[in-house]
Amino acid sequence: MSSGRETDSGAQRKPHGWLKTLWHKLGSPRWFYDIGGRWLYGFGAFAVVLLTIGTIWGLAVAPIDYQQGNSYRIMFVHVPTAIVAQSCFMLCGAAGMVLLVWRMKMADMALEAAVPIGLLMSALALASGSIWGRPTWGAWWVSDARTVSTLIMLFLYIALYALRGAIPRAEAAGRACAVLAIVGLVNIPIIKYSVEWWNTLHQTSSFSVVERPAMPASMYLPLLLNVIGFYCFFATVLIARMRTLVLKKESGARWVQEL
Amino acid sequence: MTVFVSSLARDWRANLRQPSQIINPLAFFLLVVSLFPLGVGPEPLVLARIAPGVVWVLALLAALLSVEGLYRQDYDDGSLEQLVIGARPLYFAVLGKATSQWLVTGAPLTLLAPIAGFMLYLPTEQVGWLMLSLALGTPTITLLAGIGAALTVGVNRGGTLLALIILPLFVPVLIFGTAVTETLLLGASREFPLLILCALLAASITLAPFAIAAALKIGVEQ
Amino acid sequence: MAAQETVETFWAFDSFSDFLAMGNHGFYVWLAYGLTFLVLGGLAWQSFAGHARLRRDIAAQARRNTSSPGAPK
Numbered sequence: 001m002s003s004g005r006e007t008d009s010g011a012q013r014k015p016h017g018w019l020k021t022l023w024h025k026l027g028s029p030r031w032f033y034d035i036g037g038r039w040l041y042g043f044g045a046f047a048v049v050l051l052t053i054g055t056i057w058g059l060a061v062a063p064i065d066y067q068q069g070n071s072y073r074i075m076f077v078h079v080p081t082a083i084v085a086q087s088c089f090m091l092c093g094a095a096g097m098v099l100l101v102w103r104m105k106m107a108d109m110a111l112e113a114a115v116p117i118g119l120l121m122s123a124l125a126l127a128s129g130s131i132w133g134r135p136t137w138g139a140w141w142v143s144d145a146r147t148v149s150t151l152i153m154l155f156l157y158i159a160l161y162a163l164r165g166a167i168p169r170a171e172a173a174g175r176a177c178a179v180l181a182i183v184g185l186v187n188i189p190i191i192k193y194s195v196e197w198w199n200t201l202h203q204t205s206s207f208s209v210v211e212r213p214a215m216p217a218s219m220y221l222p223l224l225l226n227v228i229g230f231y232c233f234f235a236t237v238l239i240a241r242m243r244t245l246v247l248k249k250e251s252g253a254r255w256v257q258e259l
Numbered sequence: 260m261t262v263f264v265s266s267l268a269r270d271w272r273a274n275l276r277q278p279s280q281i282i283n284p285l286a287f288f289l290l291v292v293s294l295f296p297l298g299v300g301p302e303p304l305v306l307a308r309i310a311p312g313v314v315w316v317l318a319l320l321a322a323l324l325s326v327e328g329l330y331r332q333d334y335d336d337g338s339l340e341q342l343v344i345g346a347r348p349l350y351f352a353v354l355g356k357a358t359s360q361w362l363v364t365g366a367p368l369t370l371l372a373p374i375a376g377f378m379l380y381l382p383t384e385q386v387g388w389l390m391l392s393l394a395l396g397t398p399t400i401t402l403l404a405g406i407g408a409a410l411t412v413g414v415n416r417g418g419t420l421l422a423l424i425i426l427p428l429f430v431p432v433l434i435f436g437t438a439v440t441e442t443l444l445l446g447a448s449r450e451f452p453l454l455i456l457c458a459l460l461a462a463s464i465t466l467a468p469f470a471i472a473a474a475l476k477i478g479v480e481q
Numbered sequence: 482m483a484a485q486e487t488v489e490t491f492w493a494f495d496s497f498s499d500f501l502a503m504g505n506h507g508f509y510v511w512l513a514y515g516l517t518f519l520v521l522g523g524l525a526w527q528s529f530a531g532h533a534r535l536r537r538d539i540a541a542q543a544r545r546n547t548s549s550p551g552a553p554k
Contacts, residue, residue: 059514060492060500070503074513081517100473117524124520128513135509152427159423166414175477176410180424183406183470187428190459194431201438233521240528247535257543259536 027104029246030255036239043235050229057222065219074132076223080230082125082150088118088234089153092160093185096178106242108174109249111181112164113241117234119157125150145199149192156184170249262348266355273332274363280328281363284321285371291317292375303380310379311389311440317375318368318393318436319400319429323422325364326404329356330412330475339412343479349472357398357405357468365397385440388449392439395456396432402467403428409474432459 025031058076065072092114098107129147130140141147160177167173215223250256274281295313299305333339342352372393376386407425411417438452494500503510 055514059510060494063493064504069506071506071509073503073510077514077517120520120524124517127516131509131513131516135506152430155423155427159420159427162420162423163410166411166417166420172413172477172480176474179406179470179474179477180410183428186466187431190431191427194434194455198434198438201441233525237525237528240525240532244528244532244535247532247539251535251539251542256539257546259539 026106027102029105029109029250030253032106033243033246036243040236040239040243043232043239047229047232047236050225050232054222054225054229058226062219062222063216068136071132071135072219074128076226078125078128078132079223080227081121081128082146083227084230084234085118085121085125085150085153087231088114088121089156089181089188090185092118092181096181096185099174099178100182105249108171108178109242109245110238111160111177112174112245113238115157115160115164115177117237117241119154119161121234122150122154122157126154145192145196148195148198149188152191152195153188156180156188160184260351263351263355263358266342266352267359270356270359271362274359280325281367284325284364285367287324288317288321288368289371289375289378291320292378295379307380307382310376310381311385311392311437313379314372314375314389314393315396315433315437318365318397319426319433321368322364322397322400322404323425326360326401326408326425327418327421329360329405329408330478331408334412334478339475340479343472343475349475350468353405353468353471353475354464357402357471360405361398361401365393365401369393369397381440389440391453392436392456395453395460396436399432399456399460399463400429402463402471403432406467406470406474409471409478412475412478432456435459 055076058073062073062076064070092111095107095111095114098104099111126147129150133142134140160180163180164173164177167176247256292313295309296306299309330339333342343349369390372390373386376389381389404421404425406428407421410424411421414420435452435455439449439456492500501507501511
């Protein structure tokens, strides 16, 4: 059942042996539970520090935007959530592939843990984008390319979440989700491209998103800090959820009982 | 190839035995089209403007309605398990099933599109383009819908879940499908969306059966 | 806006009330930030609380399984 519980002795001698060892170790829920418990604090600390500095910098220190006024400060939370939501979808697709090809248990848990996070992140990106849109474009909802493709990503997350809930047997549910995550990953670029094309076709002149030529460092740096901070937050929550899933699925194992 | 033909023939015969399953989605399609003039008013210009979009969205919904039972009966009577275990290249068996599904949903819907077009005052010269776009787009729709149907094969009352899974995947076909008919109104070329529809069809014929086959294997195991 | 030409300071705002007002955009900015960090906090809390609850359940289960009552850990 678990492919990752083989011994590492053979892998050590080959070239890239350490990579193979890491691969096998990643397949071991127990190893992940132990090491994840340590990584958790690292990522968590980074997330708190970076998000605190980045948010205060973005809210109170970064200069006012001459076009949008202070509403542009929403960017410092909007852009990171959107980026993390997208990366999370790629992670889901990759985890799905690993699960189907190598049947690695941890990939299933990564997929299960990542979906609710991605769901909330894309919902947050849409919500903060819509709040940002009201003072900027004068409308709560503008169907432009990015909004629509993020909305579709949110629906795919909801579908992934609902599909897992609907299939009673856990292993089948995980593999079905893996198939859907891969199908979604293949489709997301096509959807994005088609929505962008649709946007140029229906170019109404009521609004236009002016790409600013170059963001000054005083705006770019807090954004960068928050993006990294959101990634760290994502990693923290992902690991925490995966550890919970490890305990849930291995609850009969001896090492869990001995914790 | 024999797998493809035998799977196609078997499903074709099974479909003919239950004509209501074919007729109901088509009736739904025409029924909802006839509701639109009542909903948005009988103004020909407004209806002609929204006609391609209405026809296309309803084509998606009709596909959704008809695909729900695609694998359900085979699953219940155990013949799906035989198919998954027995059919050597499962790819062709799945493709055959999708083809027969298209022949009873997408194809008749394409043939009914002129009626829907006339009900919505679509200019006569546009009707041919609408049919062409449907002829190229509905096979893709059937294949994508098949993925959702295969994933939810063991799920009781999977209807809304099925919609949640496949409707987002339909977006590219919807955009380029409506664009074929709408470009005249918007002043862009027609070849491009048609080519993209062909590309989407080719991609889904090569890739979607693999996803359907993988999903069916999982569904049968549970 | 008129006082922007005064001395260049570290902070982008002259006073705390300016900071809260965000130049008429206060409602939108604070709504977006509040919502984001509320959801983030809720997600983190839910993830960690779920883990802690499960650990407690498993520990209780293990205590019930072992017949000897005085042997924790």
